[in-house]
Amino acid sequence: MVKRVLVLLALLGLAVGARYNLGTPISEELVAQYDLRPAVLPDGRGLPPGEGKVEEGERIYAEKCASCHGARGEGYPFNRLVAEPFPITKDTEPAEFAIGNYWQYATTLYDYIRRAMPFGAAGTLTNEEVYHLVAFLLYMNGIIDAHEPINQKTLPQVKMPARELLELDPETKRRFPWLTLP
Amino acid sequence: MDRRKFFRLLGAGGLFGLLKAKAQTLPWDEDTFAPMKTLGAPLSEYGQRSPFEEGVVRYISPNLRTRHSGADFAPLEKLEGVITPNGLHFERHHGGVPQVDPAKYRLVIHGMVERPLVFTLEDLKRFPSVTRTYFIECAGNGQNGYRNPPDPQLTATRSRGLASNASWTGVPLALLLKEAGVKPEAKWLIPEGMDAAAYTRSLPLEKAMEDVLVAYAQNGEALRPEQGYPVRLVVPGWEGSIQVKWLRRILVTDLPAMAKDETSEYTDVMADGKVWAFTWIMDPESIITYPSGLQQIKPGFHEIRGLAWSGYGRITKVEISFDEGKTWRQATLEPPVERYAFVRFKMPWHWDGKEVVLWSRAWDEKGNTQPTREEFFKKWGRNNRYHYNAIQAWRILPDGRVVNGDRPLGQQAFGPMGGCGGEVFDG
Numbered sequence: 202m203v204k205r206v207l208v209l210l211a212l213l214g215l216a217v218g219a220r221y222n223l224g225t226p227i228s229e230e231l232v233a234q235y236d237l238r239p240a241v242l243p244d245g246r247g248l249p250p251g252e253g254k255v256e257e258g259e260r261i262y263a264e265k266c267a268s269c270h271g272a273r274g275e276g277y278p279f280n281r282l283v284a285e286p287f288p289i290t291k292d293t294e295p296a297e298f299a300i301g302n303y304w305q306y307a308t309t310l311y312d313y314i315r316r317a318m319p320f321g322a323a324g325t326l327t328n329e330e331v332y333h334l335v336a337f338l339l340y341m342n343g344i345i346d347a348h349e350p351i352n353q354k355t356l357p358q359v360k361m362p363a364r365e366l367l368e369l370d371p372e373t374k375r376r377f378p379w380l381t382l383p
Numbered sequence: 384m385d386r387r388k389f390f391r392l393l394g395a396g397g398l399f400g401l402l403k404a405k406a407q408t409l410p411w412d413e414d415t416f417a418p419m420k421t422l423g424a425p426l427s428e429y430g431q432r433s434p435f436e437e438g439v440v441r442y443i444s445p446n447l448r449t450r451h452s453g454a455d456f457a458p459l460e461k462l463e464g465v466i467t468p469n470g471l472h473f474e475r476h477h478g479g480v481p482q483v484d485p486a487k488y489r490l491v492i493h494g495m496v497e498r499p500l501v502f503t504l505e506d507l508k509r510f511p512s513v514t515r516t517y518f519i520e521c522a523g524n525g526q527n528g529y530r531n532p533p534d535p536q537l538t539a540t541r542s543r544g545l546a547s548n549a550s551w552t553g554v555p556l557a558l559l560l561k562e563a564g565v566k567p568e569a570k571w572l573i574p575e576g577m578d579a580a581a582y583t584r585s586l587p588l589e590k591a592m593e594d595v596l597v598a599y600a601q602n603g604e605a606l607r608p609e610q611g612y613p614v615r616l617v618v619p620g621w622e623g624s625i626q627v628k629w630l631r632r633i634l635v636t637d638l639p640a641m642a643k644d645e646t647s648e649y650t651d652v653m654a655d656g657k658v659w660a661f662t663w664i665m666d667p668e669s670i671i672t673y674p675s676g677l678q679q680i681k682p683g684f685h686e687i688r689g690l691a692w693s694g695y696g697r698i699t700k701v702e703i704s705f706d707e708g709k710t711w712r713q714a715t716l717e718p719p720v721e722r723y724a725f726v727r728f729k730m731p732w733h734w735d736g737k738e739v740v741l742w743s744r745a746w747d748e749k750g751n752t753q754p755t756r757e758e759f760f761k762k763w764g765r766n767n768r769y770h771y772n773a774i775q776a777w778r779i780l781p782d783g784r785v786v787n788g789d790r791p792l793g794q795q796a797f798g799p800m801g802g803c804g805g806e807v808f809d810g
Contacts, residue, residue: 221562246638309641366658
C-alpha cells in the first residue's frame with residue numbers, strides 16, 4: 202500500500218513539477234560574465250554607473266557615428282537621428298522618423314547604442330562613451346539642455362515626446378489584460 | 384512524274400528534305416533522348432537541385448543600402464505545395480548572419496528564476512521534442528502595398544514573399560523555463576541573439592508557456608545559418624521579428640525592454656496618428672501565386688493556385704473573385720489545414736481570353752478576413768511600414784500578361800524607397 206502511494210506520488214510529481222535535470226546551474230557571477238551587453242529596462246535596470254556629457258558626446262559622435270548618420274544627425278547613408286516634426290504625425294514619412302520625434306523611451310537609446318552600434322563594430326564603445334553619445338543625441342533632438350547630466354538616475358526620467366502617441370495594440374490588450382506599456 | 388525521275392530526286396537529297404520537314408513537326412527533338420545515351424551523375428553526399436532550377440532564388444532588392452541589415456523575399460510564385468525549401472526561406476537580419484560553432488553554443492536562462500541555467504546544444508536536444516509546421520512572416524510583409532500608385536511590375540514574391548513556412552523541431556520553451564523555475568513576479572522574457580546586433584525583443588511569459596519552440600531543426604535538417612543556426616525561437620502566428628535567431632540568452636523579468644526593434648521599428652502608425660506597440664499577431668493573408676504578376680498565360684484551362692495563412696489560427700476558407708469583390712467563389716483547400724501554417728488553395732478555371740481581375744481573400748477560425756486596399760487604409764496609416772494585409776489583385780490583360788491589379792488610392796504618391804526589404808520606406 203505504502204509502495205503504491207509512493208509510486209502514485211512519483212508519477213504525480215513527473216506530471217506536475219517534473220524536471221529533467223538537464224542544463225547546468227550557474228552562479229549570478231557567471232551570468233554577469235556571460236551578459237556582455239545587458240538589457241536596459243525602461244525603469245533604468247541594466248544601466249551601468251557613469252555619466253554622459255553633451256560636449257564629450259559631440260566629439261565621439263563626429264569620430265564614430267557621423268559617417269553613417271550625418272554630421273548633425275541628418276542621416277545618409279543610414280538612418281536620420283534628428284528630424285522634424287516633434288513628435289511625428291500620421292503624415293510624416295518614415296524616412297523622417299528619428300530619435301526625438303519617434304523613439305518613445307530614452308532608455309532604449311542607451312540599450313541600442315551599447316548593443317548594436319557602431320554598425321560593424323558593436324561592443325567597442327565603453328559604458329561611459331555610450332552615456333556621452335546618449336546625452337549628445339538627446340541634446341541634438343532638443344530633449345535635454347546642454348548641461349543636463351545623463352546617468353542611471355536621470356535617463357529613465359527623460360520624457361520622450363512620442364511616448365504620448367504610443368498605445369497598446371487592442372488585440373494584444375484583449376489577450377493579455379494585465380499588460381500595460383511602461 | 385515518272386518513276387525514274389522520282390528515284391533520282393530521292394538520290395539528290397529529296398528524302399532527306401522530306402524527313403527534315405517531318406522532323407520539324409515532331410513534338411520533341413534529339414536532345415529529348417540524350418539523357419538515355421550516357422551514364423548519369425554518380426551518387427553524391429549532399430543533393431543539389433537541377434542546374435536548370437538555379438534561377439529560382441530569393442529576391443534581393445537593388446535598393447538596399449547594405450546586405451548586412453535587411454530582408455530578402457522567398458520566390459513564392461516559383462514554389463509548389465506549402466513547405467518553403469530551406470535555401471529559399473526569406474531572410475531578415477540586423478547585423479549579418481553569424482557563424483556559430485555548435486560545440487561552443489550556449490543558452491543561458493537567468494533573471495527571475497530559481498536556478499539560472501546554462502544549456503549546451505546537446506542538452507536542448509535531450510529534452511522531449513516537438514515538430515510542427517508554422518509560417519514565419521516579417522511584420523513588413525506586404526510593404527509594397529503601401530506604395531501609391533501601385534507598382535505595375537509587382538510580382539507575388541515582392542507582394543508577400545517576406546513569409547515562409549517550414550517544419551520546425553525543437554524543445555518547448557515552457558520545459559526550459561520549468562527547469563529554471565520561474566518566480567511568481569516574472570511576466571516577461573527578453574530573448575537575445577548572438578549576432579552582431581545582439582538583437583533583443585520582449586515576449587510575454589504566457590505566450591512562451593503556451594506554444595513557443597526553441598527550435599534547432601528546419602524541415603528535418605539543422606537550421607540554416609540565416610534562420611538562426613543552431614537555435615532560434617519560433618513563436619507561432621506572431622510577427623517574425625520576435626522570433627529571435629541565434630538565441631543565446633533569455634532574461635526573465637517583470638518589464639518589457641522596449642528595445643529598439645519594438646519602439647523605433649515594428650511599431651505601427653495608424654490612420655488617426657496614434658502609434659501601436661506590440662502588434663504581434665499576424666492578420667490573415669492570401670496571395671494567388673498562379674497566375675500572378677509578370678507571368679503570362681494562354682486561353683484555356685488553368686488551375687488558380689495560391690497560399691493563405693493567419694496568425695489567429697487555422698484558415699477556414701479562401702475565396703476568389705473575378706469581378707473585384709462583387710461575387711466570390713470558394714477555393715479548395717489542400718489538406719492538412721494546420722494552425723499558424725501555410726495552406727495551399729486551388730480553383731479550376733477556364734480563361735476565355737478576356738481581360739479580368741483576380742482577387743483572393745482568406746478567412747480564419749476567428750472570423751477575420753482581409754480588407755480591400757480602401758478598407759485597410761481607413762485603419763492603418765498611409766505612412767505605416769508594417770502589417771499590410773489588403774487583398775492583392777492580379778489583372779490578366781487580353782494578351783495573357785499578368786500585372787498588378789491593385790487600384791490607386793487618390794492622386795497622392797506615397798511609399799518612398801528603402802525599408803527592411805529595400806522596397807519601400809527608409810528604415
